Amino acid sequence: MKKKILWIAVAFLLFAVVSPFQLTNEYLRSSDFDTVTVKQNDSVWNLARRYTENESRAEELQQAIIEVNGLNPDGSNLRVGQQLQVPVIRNTEGTQLAEK
Secondary structure (H helix, E strand, O other): OHHHHHHHHHHHHHHHHHHHHHHHOHHHHOOEEEEEEOOOOOOHHHHHHHHOOOHHHHHHHHHHHHHHHOOOOOOOOOOOOOEEEEEEOEEOOEEOOOOO
């Protein structure tokens, strides 16, 4: 019984910590994704910068790519040839596109 209560408390704390970030990160609410294949010397930051030139948006996208793809918190477990889902949001000028 005590173990069950402990698990519920841990789950609640995780939800309380992660939930506010997800509410403010528009990329985590996106239902549109591009599939990107990781190339030599790619990083999550480089991939995020291909989709936006705005640095604060790139930081949000970097975190969303990590979250959506279940990567290490620092994105260090990328492998060449790995396919990642990159959330894409619509803006007033249309869909953001990566530089190919």
